[in-house]
Amino acid sequence: MTKNSFKELEEIYIKERGNASEKTKKKISANIGLFGFIGHLIELYLPSAGQVLKSFDLTSPGAKDKKQKKYPNK
Amino acid sequence: MSDEEALEQYLLTQNVNYFNLLYDRYTNKVYSKCISMLKESELAEDATQEIFVKVLLSISKFSGKSKFSTWLYSVTYNYCIDIIRKGKKEIIVSLEDNTKLDLEDDGMLDAEIMETNVFRLKQVLGLMNVEDKSILMMKYQDDLSIKEICDVMEKTESAVKMKILRAKERFLKIYQENYSRSG
Numbered sequence: 001m002t003k004n005s006f007k008e009l010e011e012i013y014i015k016e017r018g019n020a021s022e023k024t025k026k027k028i029s030a031n032i033g034l035f036g037f038i039g040h041l042i043e044l045y046l047p048s049a050g051q052v053l054k055s056f057d058l059t060s061p062g063a064k065d066k067k068q069k070k071y072p073n074k
Numbered sequence: 075m076s077d078e079e080a081l082e083q084y085l086l087t088q089n090v091n092y093f094n095l096l097y098d099r100y101t102n103k104v105y106s107k108c109i110s111m112l113k114e115s116e117l118a119e120d121a122t123q124e125i126f127v128k129v130l131l132s133i134s135k136f137s138g139k140s141k142f143s144t145w146l147y148s149v150t151y152n153y154c155i156d157i158i159r160k161g162k163k164e165i166i167v168s169l170e171d172n173t174k175l176d177l178e179d180d181g182m183l184d185a186e187i188m189e190t191n192v193f194r195l196k197q198v199l200g201l202m203n204v205e206d207k208s209i210l211m212m213k214y215q216d217d218l219s220i221k222e223i224c225d226v227m228e229k230t231e232s233a234v235k236m237k238i239l240r241a242k243e244r245f246l247k248i249y250q251e252n253y254s255r256s257g
Contacts, residue, residue: 002185002188002189003188003189004188004189004214004215005188005189005190005191005192005195006188006195006210006211006214006215007214007215008192009106009110009192009195009196009199009215010103010106010110010215012192013105013106013109013110014102014105014106016115017102017105017106017109017115020105020115020119021101021102021105021122023119024101024119024122024123024126025094025097025098025101027123028097028123028126028127028130029090029094031123031127031130032090032093032130
């Protein structure tokens with residue numbers, strides 16, 4: 001079988017890395033948690049934020065007038 | 075459980091354990107590519123983290139046309155190439171026409187490159203530009219087929235074959251420049 005120094009070099013880098021992969025895993029888990037949290041916030045509050053904005057539009061002064069002015073002859 | 079099954083289960087259940095399974099399987103491979111390309115362990119560790127987060131965020135876009143590992147390596151190489159280009163960290167080694175090598179015996183050239191002393195291999199790769207280095211790593215370290223390299227690089231088969239030949243030429247040129255006198 002032919003020697004493959006590329007694979008040997010890969011092994012050397014992996015050995016030199018030691019247990020740093022666990023630290024990185026924890027950081028990724030923290031990221032996942034943060035993304036999940038932001039996702040839940042969006043899921044929870046985005047529809048109600050839409051409702052609030054809609055209600056602002058309906059209750060704002062002139063909202064009725066705008067409707068009336070759109071078709072003044074009707 | 076295969077990579078694709080783990081991926082499918084993660085998408086169905088959003089259970090992080092399935093993602094961790096893939097992380098455990100590939101983290102060292104991704105890291106070793108990052109350190110080869112970026113040369114600094116801290117930078118490589120950060121890159122590994124970013125790559126897995128990137129994969130996690132775009133996992134639903136994975137079409138399944140290629141193997142998961144090929145897709146992951148593609149994200150890895152492209153991420154490192156972007157970092158290097160942004161930091162302009164690479165050294166471009168030009169190849170002059172008079173240094174053109176005989177590439178007829180491709181198998182022999184492959185053996186010559188693969189059997190390079192590991193210390194020298196590290197040195198020569200360190201002097202190569204990022205595209206050449208990554209294409210040689212895809213071929214010799216990841217055992218990717220020409221078709222898979224085409225997918226990773228988004229190039230045609232003939233373009234990839236030409237790039238491999240050029241990368242081999244440059245590898246041997248740098249090797250000869252640095253070690254021909256010492257033997």
